[in-house]
Amino acid sequence: MNLKPSLLNAPLSVINVGVDSFNASVSAHGGSVVQVNWQPPGNADPGLAWRLAQLLGDPGDPASVGSRIDQANASAVQRVIAAQPVLVDVALHARDVWPDMDRTLLHAGAPVAWDDMCGPMHGAMIGAVLYEGWAESMAQAQSMLAAGEIRFAQCHDYSAVGPMTGIISPSMPVLVVRNQTHGNLAYTNINEGIGKILRFGANSPEVIERLRWFENTLAPAMRAAVKARGGIDLKSIQSQALLMGDEVHSRNVAATALFFMQLAVGLSQCDIERSQMHEVLRFVADTSQFFLNLSMAAAKATMDAAHGIEYSSTVTAIARNGVTTAIRVSGLGKRWFEAPSGRPQGLYFPGFTEADANPDLGDSAITETAGFGGFSFAASPALTLLAGGSIAASIEYSRLMYQITDGRNPANSLPAMDFAAAPVGIDVRKVVDTGIQPVVTTGIAHREAGVGQIGAGIVRVPMACFVKALEALAQTYLPL
Amino acid sequence: MNLKPSLLNAPLSVINVGVDSFNASVSAHGGSVVQVNWQPPGNADPGLAWRLAQLLGDPGDPASVGSRIDQANASAVQRVIAAQPVLVDVALHARDVWPDMDRTLLHAGAPVAWDDMCGPMHGAMIGAVLYEGWAESMAQAQSMLAAGEIRFAQCHDYSAVGPMTGIISPSMPVLVVRNQTHGNLAYTNINEGIGKILRFGANSPEVIERLRWFENTLAPAMRAAVKARGGIDLKSIQSQALLMGDEVHSRNVAATALFFMQLAVGLSQCDIERSQMHEVLRFVADTSQFFLNLSMAAAKATMDAAHGIEYSSTVTAIARNGVTTAIRVSGLGKRWFEAPSGRPQGLYFPGFTEADANPDLGDSAITETAGFGGFSFAASPALTLLAGGSIAASIEYSRLMYQITDGRNPANSLPAMDFAAAPVGIDVRKVVDTGIQPVVTTGIAHREAGVGQIGAGIVRVPMACFVKALEALAQTYLPL
Numbered sequence: 001m002n003l004k005p006s007l008l009n010a011p012l013s014v015i016n017v018g019v020d021s022f023n024a025s026v027s028a029h030g031g032s033v034v035q036v037n038w039q040p041p042g043n044a045d046p047g048l049a050w051r052l053a054q055l056l057g058d059p060g061d062p063a064s065v066g067s068r069i070d071q072a073n074a075s076a077v078q079r080v081i082a083a084q085p086v087l088v089d090v091a092l093h094a095r096d097v098w099p100d101m102d103r104t105l106l107h108a109g110a111p112v113a114w115d116d117m118c119g120p121m122h123g124a125m126i127g128a129v130l131y132e133g134w135a136e137s138m139a140q141a142q143s144m145l146a147a148g149e150i151r152f153a154q155c156h157d158y159s160a161v162g163p164m165t166g167i168i169s170p171s172m173p174v175l176v177v178r179n180q181t182h183g184n185l186a187y188t189n190i191n192e193g194i195g196k197i198l199r200f201g202a203n204s205p206e207v208i209e210r211l212r213w214f215e216n217t218l219a220p221a222m223r224a225a226v227k228a229r230g231g232i233d234l235k236s237i238q239s240q241a242l243l244m245g246d247e248v249h250s251r252n253v254a255a256t257a258l259f260f261m262q263l264a265v266g267l268s269q270c271d272i273e274r275s276q277m278h279e280v281l282r283f284v285a286d287t288s289q290f291f292l293n294l295s296m297a298a299a300k301a302t303m304d305a306a307h308g309i310e311y312s313s314t315v316t317a318i319a320r321n322g323v324t325t326a327i328r329v330s331g332l333g334k335r336w337f338e339a340p341s342g343r344p345q346g347l348y349f350p351g352f353t354e355a356d357a358n359p360d361l362g363d364s365a366i367t368e369t370a371g372f373g374g375f376s377f378a379a380s381p382a383l384t385l386l387a388g389g390s391i392a393a394s395i396e397y398s399r400l401m402y403q404i405t406d407g408r409n410p411a412n413s414l415p416a417m418d419f420a421a422a423p424v425g426i427d428v429r430k431v432v433d434t435g436i437q438p439v440v441t442t443g444i445a446h447r448e449a450g451v452g453q454i455g456a457g458i459v460r461v462p463m464a465c466f467v468k469a470l471e472a473l474a475q476t477y478l479p480l
Numbered sequence: 481m482n483l484k485p486s487l488l489n490a491p492l493s494v495i496n497v498g499v500d501s502f503n504a505s506v507s508a509h510g511g512s513v514v515q516v517n518w519q520p521p522g523n524a525d526p527g528l529a530w531r532l533a534q535l536l537g538d539p540g541d542p543a544s545v546g547s548r549i550d551q552a553n554a555s556a557v558q559r560v561i562a563a564q565p566v567l568v569d570v571a572l573h574a575r576d577v578w579p580d581m582d583r584t585l586l587h588a589g590a591p592v593a594w595d596d597m598c599g600p601m602h603g604a605m606i607g608a609v610l611y612e613g614w615a616e617s618m619a620q621a622q623s624m625l626a627a628g629e630i631r632f633a634q635c636h637d638y639s640a641v642g643p644m645t646g647i648i649s650p651s652m653p654v655l656v657v658r659n660q661t662h663g664n665l666a667y668t669n670i671n672e673g674i675g676k677i678l679r680f681g682a683n684s685p686e687v688i689e690r691l692r693w694f695e696n697t698l699a700p701a702m703r704a705a706v707k708a709r710g711g712i713d714l715k716s717i718q719s720q721a722l723l724m725g726d727e728v729h730s731r732n733v734a735a736t737a738l739f740f741m742q743l744a745v746g747l748s749q750c751d752i753e754r755s756q757m758h759e760v761l762r763f764v765a766d767t768s769q770f771f772l773n774l775s776m777a778a779a780k781a782t783m784d785a786a787h788g789i790e791y792s793s794t795v796t797a798i799a800r801n802g803v804t805t806a807i808r809v810s811g812l813g814k815r816w817f818e819a820p821s822g823r824p825q826g827l828y829f830p831g832f833t834e835a836d837a838n839p840d841l842g843d844s845a846i847t848e849t850a851g852f853g854g855f856s857f858a859a860s861p862a863l864t865l866l867a868g869g870s871i872a873a874s875i876e877y878s879r880l881m882y883q884i885t886d887g888r889n890p891a892n893s894l895p896a897m898d899f900a901a902a903p904v905g906i907d908v909r910k911v912v913d914t915g916i917q918p919v920v921t922t923g924i925a926h927r928e929a930g931v932g933q934i935g936a937g938i939v940r941v942p943m944a945c946f947v948k949a950l951e952a953l954a955q956t957y958l959p960l
Contacts, residue, residue: 264741381723381896
């Protein structure tokens with residue numbers, strides 16, 4: 001068969017890979033083109049591409065660096081899948097957990113100096129200083145913070161996570177989650193609901209009042225109920241909630257209801273005041289994101305068990321301080337790989353636009369590292385509106401995430417994808433190789449302190465975080 | 481352009497409508513065939529087809545019978561959409577609601593004589609007689625029932641519905657649902673959970689004991705909680721649950737959790753014993769189908785408001801007594817149009833097969849008439865296993881139901897179909913015209929008394945019910 005004449009005589013059908021400017025000339029002459037999106041690995045940096053190739057290694061050679069990374073990542077994913085996070089306690093004060101805390105405020109994301117912090121972080125810190133009684137006015141609080149009289153630290157360095165500003169101050173109660181498989185603990189604060197709330201930077205008297213109610217009423221009741229139930233299995237709630245329209249990051253309606261059932265049964269076993277029980281149940285029933293913090297702590301307890309595996313390029317944390325987005329990698333210790341945070345795209349509450357949005361903020365993307373949120377987007381049709389309104393779009397996000405992960409978690413199935421096991425274990429190498437940035441579902445904070453939440457949407461983790469992490473992997477693990 | 485030569489020279493592509501035996505010869509000669517399933521309206525009965533044509537009428541003539549039926553059905557659908565079912569009370573005993581009940585047992589479906597009843601119905605009736613204390617042994621109960629000493633009546637004739645055998649006896653508590661829009665009331669019994677339960681025909685001492693616990697512990701607590709909450713909005717729970725993986729007939733996991741939240745908040749406002757509260761909360765938390773009966777009563781309160789509209793061919797009830805499946809039609813009064821029940825197809829518990837199954841049973845298909853269950857199949861990926869395992873199959877069931885209904889309920893959206901409003905208002909004419917039988921999701925009872933549930937699946941409502949109803953519509957509304 002002579003191919004050449006028939007190829008040139010028949011109508012032209014072209015598959016174009018990469019740069020799409022070639023397509024126009026084909027179309028103009030009556031040909032049909034299918035575009036395949038592709039870009040050279042390593043952002044077209046030949047040095048980076050070469051190091052990536054070495055880190056990907058030779059699958060036929062088990063002693064190659066690439067194979068050792070593969071094995072380390074398989075072990076990391078195995079630890080993620082085997083994790084069993086359980087809410088085992090509610091500490092009435094953070095300082096009970098960390099006695100040396102003194103005047104420290106834990107916050108979300110990587111370290112950031114007072115002058116560089118975003119508006120909501122300033123607002124929340126001022127609120128926490130007032131709540132602690134370290135200052136009597138906002139002005140006094142602000143000058144103490146600016147003068148360095150308050151120490152800052154990362155939630156993540158205390159095995160903790162906090163949504164949005166993520167502030168944990170010494171008097172705040174913290175939820176204590178234990179990974180029953182690996183024995184490690186993780187901590188988080190309590191979800192305040194919507195409206196004026198500290199985690200979005202509000203600090204008015206009602207915000208402080210609610211935090212005191214947490215300390216005096218909610219936390220002791222939750223503590224008693226959790227003890228009465230012998231702990232509450234968070235992994236089981238997460239798995240069930242994925243079958244009920246949650247991705248357990250930005251939607252937790254089902255997970256909160258399932259948690260509420262355990263809480264209420266537990267409370268009814270305890271000797272607490274009827275009015276206290278009523279206040280607590282009503283608050284949780286009215287707070288559809290109540291489970292968010294628990295989902296985060298479950299994810300933190302899970303991912304910490306996968307951290308510190310030599311050679312592993314598995315991402316074990318994604319955290320945003322409102323200025324930068326930072327990642328940690330299992331085989332690279334406690335270093336953060338940072339880049340400026342993007343602004344989420346999504347739906348804004350009436351009267352607000354993207355121009356009002358603070359750059360991406362909060363430790364909640366820990367859920368994505370554990371396979372929830374954007375990675376389980378297909379589980380949550382109701383969140384689809386954030387992705388442009390079609391079920392197909394949310395399925396497409398999950399589909400893409402399979403390309404940058406090393407495993408699938410059989411405990412997490414995606415109903416809309418015929419119950420496929422959700423992708424888990426972000427591999428730094430695959431992100432750089434494919435150019436596909438992890439998808440995160442997220443709330444959107446106003447950029448000024450005190451305004452609070454103005455919308456919800458999605459954000460992509462900056463590619464620069466992964467390029468920096470890849471360079472560090474090369475420096476650490478490739479032979480000189 | 482001369483079509484003929486090109487048609488015969490080019491490869492043959494055929495669309496075959498109806499009888500599919502023509503396809504083989506086309507395929508055998510290299511042609512491609514697309515089969516369109518179609519059958520002549522009226523089951524190929526020309527008389528029936530002619531009456532159907534008259535009942536469908538002339539859309540251009542507003543005075544035609546068809547147009548009057550269209551208008552009546554639009555009004556029926558409007559009443560369904562406008563309904564607001566709320567749980568307003570829990571009557572501690574059925575006889576409090578119906579003081580003349582005396583020794584009456586209400587049961588599911590259309591009337592059926594003792595000798596003709598199925599095994600589970602026999603078993604449940606014996607259990608109810610023992611529970612009421614009318615007899616001291618099963619043998620005595622059975623001979624009383626056979627001797628006609630106990631009166632039987634239909635749940636539906638008491639504005640009530642009961643799942644499976646649907647037995648309501650005078651001492652049983654009943655849930656009271658009010659349609660706030662139209663003012664009518666509907667009633668149902670309380671869901672017993674799974675295992676050995678009266679509604680599936682079991683009658684052992686533990687079954688009777690549970691019914692007493694309902695009467696003495698559960699119902700008074702629920703009553704107090706419902707009063708404390710000023711009623712519980714069932715429509716809102718149904719709508720939310722459709723976004724959370726339930727079709728609120730055979731799956732009620734989310735709906736039960738949402739109901740539980742209201743119940744627990746209510747209980748914490750009441751002055752009841754802590755141990756009673758604990759027992760009640762634990763029972764409901766462990767009973768994932770607890771909301772089924774509430775969903776049914778909500779559907780009954782909804783559909784009763786659409787019943788009795790002159791000219792309407794809208795189906796207002798589908799009910800099965802374990803022998804026959806029967807429907808009621810809005811414009812045809814209280815008559816039942818009956819045909820032998822089919823056996824559900826689905827998943828059987830280990831050790832059981834379709835040969836063990838009782839024919840389709842229970843009033844629960846009232847939910848399908850209100851647009852839930854099989855009509856909202858696409859909302860419930862977890863039920864997909866019943867439909868053969870693919871999401872596409874469950875979407876296809878919902879899609880088919882649009883073809884036999886007159887409306888779409890904006891309160892009920894189907895996430896997997898990009899939040900399309902669910903089909904509602906089964907039109908007898910459309911069922912006969914298209915040959916598409918309504919799909920019902922259902923539990924499967926063993927055909928012998930006392931064994932209980934052996935599986936879950938789907939069943940189609942027999943076409944003969946609709947043919948009979950169509951003939952009655954013709955007789956009632958067509959000019960002689």
